[in-house]
Amino acid sequence: MRNIQQIETHERSLRVSVDPEPEQEGRPALWPSVGEYPIYDPFFYTTMTTDDERNQRFRAALSQLAPDRRVLDIGTGQDLLWAREGVQAGARHALAIEVIGDAFHKAAANLSSLTPRDRITLLLGESTNLHFAPRADVCVAEIIGSLAGAEGAAAVLADARNRHLKPGGLVVPHRAVTLAAAVHLSDLLPDQPVAFAEASLPYLRSIFDWHGKPFDVRLRVENPSADALLSEGAPVEVLDFNGDLRTEQRTTTRLAITRPGRLDGVLTWLNLWCLPDEAPLDALRMKTNWASIYLPLFENPLPVAPGDILELTFAATLSDDGVHPDYQLSAALHTADGQQHHGSLESPHHGGAFRAHTTYRTLFPAS
Ligand SMILES: C[S@@+](CC[C@H](N)C(=O)[O-])C[C@H]1O[C@@H](n2cnc3c(N)ncnc32)[C@H](O)[C@@H]1O
Structure with missing residues (x-):
């Protein structure tokens, strides 16, 4: 019934x-x-930050690829997760981008309590509409859907490879x-x-x-x-x-x-x-x-x-x-x-x- x-x-x-x-x-x-909709709330971000199966894979990739590199975290969310992990893994700098206003403001509040915070820069907006320099060596973007491409990963990461990554730069995830x-x-x-x-x-x-x-x-x-x-x-x-x-x-x-x-x-x-x-x-x-x-x-x-x-x-x-x-x-x-x-x-x-x-x-x- x-x-x-x-x-x-x-x-x-x-x-x-x-x-x-x-x-x-x-x-x-x-x-x-x-x-695939801009309606994320703290409940959804928490289901992701507590997803060990997912997180161990992103963490292992960043610990291999981030040291001494410039990292771009597209869709950083309220917790700046991969920008923080990138810096912890030894990245020179992480640029974190978030398009949802509420999540961006929470991320900004989180950033102000981090030390050292000078290695992370946070931007509000959609990566496909933003212009910045210098280009990154590594782009991490957890914008993967349950239907893999549903959150726009193909278009967003094709654009990131074109405009935001250095030639030869790498994307996480790989596939x-x-x-x-x-x-x-x-x-x-x-x-x-x-x-x-x-x-x-x-x-x-x-x-x-x-x-x-x-x-x-x-x-x-x-x-x-x-x-x-x-x-x-x-x-x-x-x-x-x-x-x-x-x-x-x-x-x-x-x-x-x-x-x-x-x-x-x-x-x-x-x-x-x-x-x-x-x-x-x-x-x-x-x-x-x-x-x-x-x-x-x-x-x-x-x-x-x-x-x-x-x-x-x-x-x-x-x-x-x-x-x-x-x-x-x-x-x-x-x-x-x-x-x-x-x-x-x-x-x-x-x-x-x-x-x-x-x-x-x-x-x-x-x-
Ligand atoms: C699945 S959540 C991941 C959050 C966090 N990075 C994590 O892994 O726990 C995807 C986030 O990416 C943001 N997002 C998606 N496409 C984006 C884009 N092109 N530019 C900036 N933010 C984007 C969404 O608003 C959402 O906060």
Whole structure:
């Protein structure tokens, strides 16, 4: 059973399906994907500063790359985390940039209590609109999404390499990949309704307020079980920050169904390398602040069996802000008995349809 609650956004009242059970450690939960919107709050920054799986990787990269170098920390957040770590690792200087006003002001207050603080400079603004000199040797930017590129990492870091980094300068992280596997949403939320966690409603409202109206937000699944996957995971988005970094890309991949079940979409998750030769962080199998994103493809769940193939085309194009990607998915399920079923999804960063798919009509029921 799900509860229905009303949220008020832009003088519009919306009905939202809400899970009546409170969130518990390890239990799956459905949230809107938040990281790609400028609505970070102290709760979100704390989930990141306490993410050991993530932090040990960034720290190890900085201790290798920062000594005696000029470091640029794009998206430093309220805690100036990587600028501070860079300086502690021996950087000559760290330039920290933050675009959210509240986070910048908290960072400024933090900076005034640091010693020595003369090795860190803090700027307010979006790195893509700022001009400064000298260029940095190392750019650290934790602007990686649960869909790897969703927070604009490709466009922001392509610009940073062009304008803010010295020739031969290095970016941390080194590489981010989004993997996708076939799933059924209900398998990801066993014994619980397809409904948002109650604690997520203020963030849902903030996203709609920021955009000015509701739209079909990306769906973040916390604690999904890897046992719910109907296929292996395959890469659908690859971001090589120190190599051939593409701001737009399109891949087609064939996901072989490995067990009988029902399929209505794909689950995507992050693999992240801060240094090239390390084992990646795997957001599906490790405890980290990055969750997985469920993307619905078919209006109704389709029965599948081993031998069936889900052919998935996954494309990222830049949205009208020139930074955040819109994603377009299309899929053909080829069943062993020769049938084909087609599904698709437009998942823009902002705007686009509202209640376009069954899943969204379940989450936002009509009155
Ligand atoms: C995921 S948080 C990371 C915060 C902190 N660096 C950490 O790792 O815990 C991303 C931060 O980057 C900021 N941000 C994203 N893109 C930016 C850009 N192009 N310029 C400046 N800040 C940016 C966001 O506002 C947010 O505070």
